[in-house]
Amino acid sequence: MRSIGGVLNGNNLDQVRRGNLSTVLGLVHTNGAPSRAWLTRETGLNRSTIAALVAELVQLGLVVEAGWDQTNQVGRPSPIIRASGKRIAIAVRPELDAIDIGLVALDGTVIRRVHRETERAPTAREAVDIAAAEISELLGDLDASYRPVAIGLVVPGLVRESDGLVSIAPHLGWSDEPVAVMLQEATGLDVYSANDANAGAIAESTFGAGRGVSELIYLNGGASGIGGGIVIGGDLLRGANGFAGELGHTLVNSAGIACHCGSSGCLETEVSRQQLLEALGLSIGDAERLDDVLLAAFAPGATVPSALAELVERQLGFLAIALGNATNLFNPRMIVLGGFLGSLYGAAPGVLDEAIRHHAMAATRDGLVIQRAALGSNILMIGAAELAFADLLGNPA
Amino acid sequence: MRSIGGVLNGNNLDQVRRGNLSTVLGLVHTNGAPSRAWLTRETGLNRSTIAALVAELVQLGLVVEAGWDQTNQVGRPSPIIRASGKRIAIAVRPELDAIDIGLVALDGTVIRRVHRETERAPTAREAVDIAAAEISELLGDLDASYRPVAIGLVVPGLVRESDGLVSIAPHLGWSDEPVAVMLQEATGLDVYSANDANAGAIAESTFGAGRGVSELIYLNGGASGIGGGIVIGGDLLRGANGFAGELGHTLVNSAGIACHCGSSGCLETEVSRQQLLEALGLSIGDAERLDDVLLAAFAPGATVPSALAELVERQLGFLAIALGNATNLFNPRMIVLGGFLGSLYGAAPGVLDEAIRHHAMAATRDGLVIQRAALGSNILMIGAAELAFADLLGNPA
DNA sequence: CGGTTTTGTTGCCTAGAAAAACATATCAGT
DNA sequence: ACTGATATGTTTTTCTAGGCAACAAAACCG
Numbered sequence: 004m005r006s007i008g009g010v011l012n013g014n015n016l017d018q019v020r021r022g023n024l025s026t027v028l029g030l031v032h033t034n035g036a037p038s039r040a041w042l043t044r045e046t047g048l049n050r051s052t053i054a055a056l057v058a059e060l061v062q063l064g065l066v067v068e069a070g071w072d073q074t075n076q077v078g079r080p081s082p083i084i085r086a087s088g089k090r091i092a093i094a095v096r097p098e099l100d101a102i103d104i105g106l107v108a109l110d111g112t113v114i115r116r117v118h119r120e121t122e123r124a125p126t127a128r129e130a131v132d133i134a135a136a137e138i139s140e141l142l143g144d145l146d147a148s149y150r151p152v153a154i155g156l157v158v159p160g161l162v163r164e165s166d167g168l169v170s171i172a173p174h175l176g177w178s179d180e181p182v183a184v185m186l187q188e189a190t191g192l193d194v195y196s197a198n199d200a201n202a203g204a205i206a207e208s209t210f211g212a213g214r215g216v217s218e219l220i221y222l223n224g225g226a227s228g229i230g231g232g233i234v235i236g237g238d239l240l241r242g243a244n245g246f247a248g249e250l251g252h253t254l255v256n257s258a259g260i261a262c263h264c265g266s267s268g269c270l271e272t273e274v275s276r277q278q279l280l281e282a283l284g285l286s287i288g289d290a291e292r293l294d295d296v297l298l299a300a301f302a303p304g305a306t307v308p309s310a311l312a313e314l315v316e317r318q319l320g321f322l323a324i325a326l327g328n329a330t331n332l333f334n335p336r337m338i339v340l341g342g343f344l345g346s347l348y349g350a351a352p353g354v355l356d357e358a359i360r361h362h363a364m365a366a367t368r369d370g371l372v373i374q375r376a377a378l379g380s381n382i383l384m385i386g387a388a389e390l391a392f393a394d395l396l397g398n399p400a
Numbered sequence: 401m402r403s404i405g406g407v408l409n410g411n412n413l414d415q416v417r418r419g420n421l422s423t424v425l426g427l428v429h430t431n432g433a434p435s436r437a438w439l440t441r442e443t444g445l446n447r448s449t450i451a452a453l454v455a456e457l458v459q460l461g462l463v464v465e466a467g468w469d470q471t472n473q474v475g476r477p478s479p480i481i482r483a484s485g486k487r488i489a490i491a492v493r494p495e496l497d498a499i500d501i502g503l504v505a506l507d508g509t510v511i512r513r514v515h516r517e518t519e520r521a522p523t524a525r526e527a528v529d530i531a532a533a534e535i536s537e538l539l540g541d542l543d544a545s546y547r548p549v550a551i552g553l554v555v556p557g558l559v560r561e562s563d564g565l566v567s568i569a570p571h572l573g574w575s576d577e578p579v580a581v582m583l584q585e586a587t588g589l590d591v592y593s594a595n596d597a598n599a600g601a602i603a604e605s606t607f608g609a610g611r612g613v614s615e616l617i618y619l620n621g622g623a624s625g626i627g628g629g630i631v632i633g634g635d636l637l638r639g640a641n642g643f644a645g646e647l648g649h650t651l652v653n654s655a656g657i658a659c660h661c662g663s664s665g666c667l668e669t670e671v672s673r674q675q676l677l678e679a680l681g682l683s684i685g686d687a688e689r690l691d692d693v694l695l696a697a698f699a700p701g702a703t704v705p706s707a708l709a710e711l712v713e714r715q716l717g718f719l720a721i722a723l724g725n726a727t728n729l730f731n732p733r734m735i736v737l738g739g740f741l742g743s744l745y746g747a748a749p750g751v752l753d754e755a756i757r758h759h760a761m762a763a764t765r766d767g768l769v770i771q772r773a774a775l776g777s778n779i780l781m782i783g784a785a786e787l788a789f790a791d792l793l794g795n796p797a
Numbered sequence: 798c799g800g801t802t803t804t805g806t807t808g809c810c811t812a813g814a815a816a817a818a819c820a821t822a823t824c825a826g827t
Numbered sequence: 828a829c830t831g832a833t834a835t836g837t838t839t840t841t842c843t844a845g846g847c848a849a850c851a852a853a854a855c856c857g
Contacts (some may be wrong), residue, residue, distance in 0.1 A: 015445070015845060016812055019416055023814090040835060048412070049815050050835070057490025071822095078834025079822040161763040170763040197546045218640045233729070235632060243615045246764045254721050254759070257654040257665075264761045266724065268654075326649050328725060331646040332630070334639025362651070365662045366558040366567040385740065393510035412814060413843055420845090437804060446846050447804070468853095475803020476853040 023048065024213065024399045027056045031066055032086045032109060032396060033209060038072040040081035057084055063400055065090060065109065066152075086110040090395070091145075093138055093154045093192065094387030096199070097130040099174060104137045106145075107388035109152075109395075111210075116143050116384065127169070127180035135189035149276065152395055153193040155387030156183055157202045159227050164245025166367055167196035173263050174227035195390040199223070201248055202386025203341060203376070204232025205239055210385060212339045212377040223376070224251055224344035228271045233333065253325040271326040274318045276343045282314045294346040299348040318347055319355045326355075327362025330398040334367045341376035349375055420445065421796045424453045429483045429506060429793060430606060435469040437478035454481055461547075462487060462506065462796055483507040487792070488542075490535055490551045491784030492583065493596070494527040496571060496623065499678040501534045503542075504785035506549075506792075508607075512538050513781065524566070524577035532586035549792055552784030553580055554599045556624050561642025564593035570660050571624035590786040596620070598645055599783030600738060600773070601629025602636055607782060609736045609774040616734040617726055619647055620773070621741035623687065626668045630730065650722040661782045668724040671715045671739045678712045691743040698747040715744055723752075724759025731764045738773035746772055758765055 026046055031037060037045070043053045060066045065087050071080035086109040096103040101121055106114040119133055142151060160172025167183025183196040205223035213219040217237040223230050231250030233240040240247045251271035252264050259268025280287065283296050300307055301315075326338055340348045348355050350374070359368060378385060424439055434442070440450045442500050457463045462484050468477035483506040493500040499519055503511040516530055539548060557569025564580025580593040591750035601618035610616040614634040628647030630637040637644045649661050656665025677684065680693050697704055698712075723735060737745045745752050749770070757767060775782060 016413075016416065016814095016843095017845095019413070020813065023424040038835095043835090051816085051837075052814055054836070055813085075823045075824080076834075077822095077832070079820090079836060083836060140437070161761070168708065170766075204718070214531075231729075235637065240632065242764070243768075244731055244766060246761075246765070246766075247729060247731040249731075249761060249764055252761055253725045253726045254651065255654075257652075266759050300565070328650045329729065331649045332628075332644060332729065333637070334641055334644040336640040362663050364558070364642070364643075364646060364649060366560070367646060369567075369641060371640075413845095417844065435804095440804085448806075448847085449807070449845055452844085472855080473803075474855045476851090478803065478804060541824070 021196065021398055021400060023052070023056055024025050024059060025397050027053070028060055028065055028399045029088075029396050031060075032111075032392070034087045035111070036069075036083050038081035040072070040082055041293060042084065060399060063399060065395075070327075074138055088112060089149050089248050089298035090152050091149055092152055092388035093141075094157070094384045094391070095134045095138075095154055095186070096157045096387060097125060097134075097175060098159070098385050099124050102130055102133050102137070103383070104134055104141065105387075106141055106151075107384055107385045109392060111385075113381065113384060114149075117141070124175050125129055127182050127185065131182060131185045131189050131310055134186060136194075138190055147211075151192060153195060153391040154186060154190065155202070155389070155391035156186060156194055156196040157383050157387045157390070158182065158196060158197045159199045159225070161246050162196050162198050162201075164197075164241050166193060170246070193391075193394075195393065197245075197390055198230060198232070198384075199225075199386075200230025200382060201232040201239055201241075202390060203230075203382050204234055204248070204339075204386075205389045206378055206382045206386035207339045207341070207376055208234040208237070208379065209389060211382070212374040213337050216337045218333065218335045219339060220250070220326070220333060220335045221339045221376070222326070222340065224274070224276060224340075224342035226276060226287075229274065229344070231329075233329075233335075235333070247397070250325055250329060255321040255324040258394070270321060273321045274344075274347075278314060278318070279343060280348070282311050293343055294349070297346045297350050315347060316354055319351060322347065322361050323355055323358030327359050327368075330359065330363035330371060331367045333362050335371065337372045339374050339376050339381065345375040348373065383386070404683050418795055420449070420453055421456060422794050425462055425483075425796045426455055426793050428457075428481050429508075429789070432508070433466075433480050433482045434479035435480055436465075437469070439481065457796060460796060462792075485509055486546050487549050488546055489549055489785035489788035490589070491781045491788070492531045492535075492551055493554045493780050493784060494522060494531075494572060495556070496521050499527055499530050499534070500780070501531060501538065502781045502784075503538055504781055506737075506789060508782075509560075510778065510781060512541075512547075514538070524574050524579050524582065528579060528582045529585050531583060532600060535587055535589075543590070545635060548589060550592055550788040551583060551587065552599070552786070552788035553583060553591055553593040554596045554780050554784045554787070555579065555593060556596045556622070556627070558643050558646070559593050559595050559598075561594075561638050564591060567643070568591075570622060590788075590791075592782075592790065594642075594787055595627060595645065596622075596635055596783075597627025598629040598632070598638075599787060600779050601631055601645070601736075601783075602786045603775055603779045603783035604736045604738070604773055605631045606786060607775065608779070609771040611732050613734045615730065615732045616736060617647070617723070617730060617732045618736045618738065618773070619723070619741055621671070621673060621737075621739035621744070622641070623684070624672060626671065626741070628726075630726075630732075632730070647722055647726060650725055652718040652721040663689070667718060670718045671741075671744075675711060675715070675742060676744070679708050690740055692747070694743045694747050712744060712747055713751055717755050719744065720752055720755030720759050724756050724765075726754065727760035727768060728764045732768065734771060736770045736771050736773050738779065742772040745770065 068082045070083045085284045088108045088110045090109040092107050094105040101118045105116040161170040168178050169182050171178045183194040187194045200223045207213045219234045221232045229251035231248045233248050253270045255270045256268035256273050261267045262269040262272045465479045466482050467480045485505045486509045487506040488503050491502040499516045502513040525762045558567040566574050566577045566579050568575045578592040584591045597620045604610045616631045618629045626648035628645045630645050649666045651665050653665035653670050657671045658664045659666040
């Protein structure tokens with residue numbers, strides 16, 4: 004049985020309408036403020052159909068018609084469609100020493116953003132309680148025209164897709180914590196949960212460096228290790244249980260050191276931010292200066308200390324092994340590097356390009372583009388919001 | 401722009417009809433001979449709609465209504481729908497010392513199969529000429545009621561999706577050969593081309609060990625190396641250019657030997673059939689006995705020579721590294737092993753299972769099933785036929 | 798043999814997209 | 828400013844395809 008994910012089958016007419024509403028809302032959400040005429044061209048649907056679909060979305064409070072196309076072209080101007088600024092997603096992101104919470108509207112504006120520091124890594128219970136309290140306060144400040152849609156919860160760890168169970172988040176010390184359910188119970192809002200790098204991959208492929216690229220690999224280097232997210236056909240690769248994308252645990256060194264995952268020589272153990280900070284003489288507190296300092300050290304004309312050059316070259320070599328393997332497996336159009344991996348690449352792009360030439364087959368890397376991530380510090384807010392909006396975007400009615 | 405593969409968008413009624421025809425034909429093709437009532441349940445469509453869809457498919461000559469459900473249940477019997485035995489795909493498969501050609505009907509029956517030996521590896525030109533001559537003869541033998549749909553060409557090498565160019569087929573000595581175009585010109589038939597392991601993955605996931613499994617990895621060990629195919633959401637992973645799935649070129653040994661791909665320590669160089677044949681005292685001509693001999697050597701109660709035991713254990717160890725990496729990346733539901741990799745696994749399944757436990761994270765391998773391939777020697781005929789039928793199944797009208 | 802159950806068959810209904818005709822708003826050229 | 832060309836919104840009509848309900852048919856059961 005070619006049961007596609009178990010949910011195959013008969014299209015009926017309802018699904019046509021639902022699909023078209025979803026397509027239009029998605030285009031509006033992703034493209035900022037297109038005109039009705041643009042939507043007509045882009046979807047291939049009839050003018051009158053687009054008019055009806057937009058009218059229904061306006062009725063649902065999901066979009067507004069605001070102003071007219073200012074393109075100075077002949078012909079009657081077409082109204083601009085904007086996603087509602089009143090439907091909001093709540094982004095929640097527990098970190099090692101803080102919890103980030105933000106409100107993001109369907110039109111992409113970040114309405115509020117708070118950073119609640121904690122003395123130590125919060126337990127799941129503490130994270131949920133702090134988030135719930137903060138959410139309650141943030142929503143209380145808004146007038147009644149704003150409506151929360153859902154919560155997007157982004158966790159630095161492995162998250163099961165079916166129920167949002169955090170299987171393991173080594174750096175927070177969590178294991179088998181039903182955080183999504185706990186947060187749902189504490190707030191009464193639906194919670195959509197995912198791994199942080201997966202959320203980052205969604206964000207970069209929808210709004211960032213990978214905009215419009217349907218086959219890409221996103222790899223992020225953070226304080227707590229290396230995480231990956233893979234986009235195929237424009238959708239995040241989730242795998243059987245939602246744990247896909249763990250590129251940080253690719254073997255890159257047979258003689259490597261033990262990894263917390265139980266294996267050894269993983270990319271995550273061989274390439275770490277800590278080594279870079281030490282080589283640059285920076286403390287953990289200075290981590291946010293890493294990019295500037297590293298790029299300055301490798302600026303044209305600068306003399307790079309040999310120990311630093313060696314470290315960077317070695318780390319890029321290991322990175323190239325993991326990316327080469329992944330390129331042979333996925334044949335991606337683009338690789339997007341975030342966090343300190345982006346800094347590493349920025350320092351010596353030629354080194355990585357050349358090493359990948361060695362480790363990936365000529366055919367699978369043909370046309371491959373490597374880029375640094377484009378979204379900066381907002382990436383996880385945006386990714387979390389996309390998680391929260393996904394159901395609404397898929398079925399607006 | 402969330403342009404999904406560039407072909408997004410508006411569903412209109414035509415697409416609903418096309419999709420439903422495709423769904424029904426696909427279910428009939430994949431499930432042998434279902435009843436109309438079963439199709440109704442499976443698709444969720446209305447009885448009358450299924451009746452109309454089936455009638456149209458009958459009209460198109462793609463299915464026949466033949467006999468009635470013999471299930472001895474209450475109620476009016478439902479007619480059985482069979483795929484046509486007259487619409488045929490032509491499977492072509494160049495090998496090191498032969499060219500295999502087969503005719504496979506839409507109902508799955510293999511109508512003809514010929515094995516044309518060659519003195520040496522054929523050039524692309526030779527392969528095309530032999531195949532074209534053989535196809536002409538095979539089709540000439542059939543009466544006019546048979547209609548060829550297309551040719552499915554399966555090549556042991558990297559095949560570009562857009563135009564079927566064989567980028568490289570190291571063991572045939574081909575590079576940048578437009579074989580699909582050549583075969584199209586020689587026969588006048590459409591040619592759909594793919595890598596052999598990719599075709600194997602399609603076959604095993606549609607009709608073999610992975611039937612109904614929508615997230616699986618297929619890995620095949622042959623005389624000419626190790627090839628892989630990855631199925632995600634029920635569809636073959638193709639990547640940006642169609643080269644995805646090259647699991648044979650995953651790094652498994654940092655101190656490994658050079659690979660023809662330009663890298664070193666690849667799975668394909670560290671694990672080869674040749675080593676196994678030598679350890680078992682078999683010649684290349686005896687390769688087909690490998691499975692029997694190896695399994696006999698490891699049969700319960702047998703004493704395994706230590707050199708052989710070590711080799712098998714080492715090879716399974718390397719295999720586990722590649723599969724562990726892939727498991728962390730894809731979080732598959734199943735891994736299917738074909739060719740000598742299936743034999744290796746059959747000899748000592750516990751060794752591989754244990755090694756994968758070590759190399760894949762607990763979450764990503766949760767619920768993972770490892771199986772030997774089920775389709776045997778017909779796998780590439782079936783895979784090639786699926787390639788040829790894919791367009792028809794996607795758009796029957 | 799009549800009752801029950803399941804499914805095929807037929808005719809009607811409705812949702813929704815396309816198409817066509819008309820209206821409107823802009824630009825370009827005089 | 829006026830006129831024509833162009834693009835797009837608006838309204839009405841048409842058509843397609845799937846759902847639904849009523850009826851017919853073919854099996855099993857007691």
